Amino acid sequence: MKRTLAILASAALLAGAGYGQNIHRRQVRQQQRIAEGIENGSLTPRETARLETREARLNRQIRRDRRSGGGLTAAERRQINRQQNRLSRQIYRAKHN
Numbered sequence: 001m002k003r004t005l006a007i008l009a010s011a012a013l014l015a016g017a018g019y020g021q022n023i024h025r026r027q028v029r030q031q032q033r034i035a036e037g038i039e040n041g042s043l044t045p046r047e048t049a050r051l052e053t054r055e056a057r058l059n060r061q062i063r064r065d066r067r068s069g070g071g072l073t074a075a076e077r078r079q080i081n082r083q084q085n086r087l088s089r090q091i092y093r094a095k096h097n
Contacts, residue, residue: 022061023077026084030055030091039097047094054090058083 034051037043041052058080064077072080 011058023080023084024058027055027059029087030084030088033091033095037091040094051087051091051094053086058087 034043034048035053038048061083062072062080065072065080
């Protein structure tokens with residue numbers, strides 16, 4: 001439960017960083033899906049760590065992209081969307097294996 005609250009709190013902090021609404025909404029939802037997997041036992045600790053690492057890597061890339069040019073270009077948004085799609089599939093597969 002504490003971990004779930006920490007995850008949701010970190011997602012709330014990202015909201016203040018000025019990310020695009022769709023990107024932020026997906027980040028929050030994917031964190032919720034990971035937290036649900038932890039709570040119901042469908043994710044092992046190793047799977048959780050792997051997914052959290054990938055999520056953190058994507059978040060770092062988004063921050064870098066936003067800082068580099070004063071915002072996200074259309075190409076950067078498309079790339080982020082593809083990476084979020086990939087992460088979403090990985091979350092699904094990990095929860096359903």
